[in-house]
Ligand code: C2E
């Protein structure tokens with residue numbers, strides 16, 4: 675009957691909730707050892723300049739290979755790492771490894787590292803970045819930090835000062851996932867970012883929604899007038915490349931170019947990409 679049914683449903687949800695809580699506890703416990711046990715690695719996703727169709731650099735993305743649960747996506751473990759403070763040591767590790775890796779690449783290639791708001795809130799971030807540059811010997815202009823606008827939610831005077839201190843090291847700073855936050859436009863006045871990354875959500879809609887295309891066009895115009903370079907994230911199809919190119923976007927990144935690659939595949943990829951010609955773009959592309 676209905677009552678038994680409801681009880682059954684309830685039991686199911688409690689069980690599912692229990693599973694989630696358990697998984698979360700296991701992740702938190704195991705994440706503490708992941709660094710020492712060498713379970714973390716960085717994959718690198720290329721960024722391509724639309725004007726020249728050349729690779730200009732790679733974004734470093736954390737990967738966690740769990741001995742029992744396999745590959746755990748950053749969407750799951752970054753939040754856990756932020757909630758228990760582990761993101762600080764993981765973030766420092768990522769910075770050091772990404773800089774050391776990039777120092778072995780040809781000099782025209784940059785590396786971008788994602789930085790958690792929690793790292794930006796700590797006083798020693800500029801020292802950590804400086805240390806990573808010094809240890810690796812990477813030229814500062816080849817390093818870009820990607821931060822999200824959530825950095826500004828609990829903004830203090832320290833936050834913006836720290837971003838300026840980082841900029842003084844000679845590195846670049848990008849605003850990641852632009853357009854998904856609370857009040858994106860206000861943040862553009864707080865700090866002069868070098869680069870603006872348009873979130874995948876807009877790119878996904880680009881071919882099916884006139885509104886998304888209008889938003890992208892205006893984000894690009896805004897970025898240009900503020901002298902920021904523009905990157906479109908999550909580009910998966912040639913027609914998206916064509917539209918972004920027509921709208922004046924500078925750089926594309928996404929599965930259309932490549933998925934994030936393990937470190938040892940970076941240089942071979944760069945070599946074979948040079949031989950690969952620019953893909954044919956549909957011309958005169960219009961929304962139907
Ligand atoms: P993000 O920085 O915006 O990175 C882009 C995400 O989109 C990556 O997911 C990437 O693999 C994925 N992606 C790239 N191209 C495509 C595409 O064409 N289609 C689709 N569907 N997805 C695409 P990933 O690697 O799972 O990382 C997710 C998020 O986790 C990142 O978003 C970033 O916020 C965070 N993250 C990753 N590594 C780090 C890190 O070292 N430190 C910090 N603080 N956060 C990190």
Ligand code: MG
Nearest residue numbers: 733788820850
């Ligand atoms: Mg990013």
Ligand code: MG
Nearest residue numbers: 850851871907
């Ligand atoms: Mg992003």
Ligand code: MG
Nearest residue numbers: 851873874907
């Ligand atoms: Mg994103």
